[in-house]
Amino acid sequence: MRVLRAGDAALLVETGDLVTAHRLNAALRDDPPPGVVDVVPGEQTVLVIVDPSADLDRLAARLPQLRLPEDAAGDAEPVEIPVVYDGEDLDEVAALTGLSRDEVVHRHTTASYTVAYLGFSPGFGYLTGLDPALHVARRESPRTSVPAGSVAIAGPYAAVYPSSSPGGWRLLGRSRLRLWDVTRDPPSLLRPGTRVRFVPREPS
Structure with a gap:
């Protein structure tokens, strides 16, 4: 674990792997040291934003000594995302991977996912x-x-678009589950370290 200064009021922790980043993020969220005002996790980094009056050197020395939880998700059950697999790119993904439509859906729904970052x-x-059989490139021309x-895939990642937006990921299906709701606390259904499962549903 390496701790670097990121300006006058932040530290960037390079954890070297996804699991440690999630564990550090959970530790800082659950019991933040004095002066920490926000935490922004990445895939192998955690940005620790602090009060301008905080002692960055002292905090930098303390971070590698923090006791990290064994599992960032704790005992929480995976978030189940129901999906109707009728996406515009499903046939193209099948062709690119050499799999049938049913096999693409099967491989997508039997995998266990973890939110790397938002x-x-x-x-x-x-x-x-x-x-890995479903690792396909983004579309050459984004929508x-x-x-x-x-519900979409691109490279080694899967995702669900929480709101309407441009995008170049390949669409496998759709879900009615609301991932972002400003009236909910917290607004995002997903957070780094959350486990996710996709569950096939028939169209209604």
């Missing part, structure tokens, strides 16, 4: 754990509008 738009979780709830 980005791109509020509530957009980058999910690791995608079956100008992808509907909220679209």
Whole structure:
């Protein structure tokens, strides 16, 4: 674990792996040291934002000594995301991978996912754990509008679009589950370290 200064009021912790980043994020969220005002996890980093009056050197020395939880998700059950697999790119993904449509759906739903980090738009979780057979590149030409709830894959990641936005990921299906709701506390259903399962549903 390496701790670097990031300006006058932040420290960037390079953890070297996803699991340690999630564990450090959980430790800082559950019991933040004095002066810590926000935590922004990445895939292998954690940005620790502090009060300008905090002693950065003291905090930097303390961070590697923090006791980290064994499991960032604790005893929480995986978030189940129901999906109707009728996405516009399902046939193309099948062709690119050499799999049938049913096999693409099977591999997508039997994998165990973990939210690596949030980005791109509020509530957009980058999910690791995608079956390597489904690793396909983004579309060459992004769509100008992808509907909220679209379930997609790109490279090693899976995701669900929490709101309508442009996007170049390949669409496998759609879900009615609301991932981002400003009236909810917290607004995002997903957070780094959350486990996720996709569950196939028939169209209604």
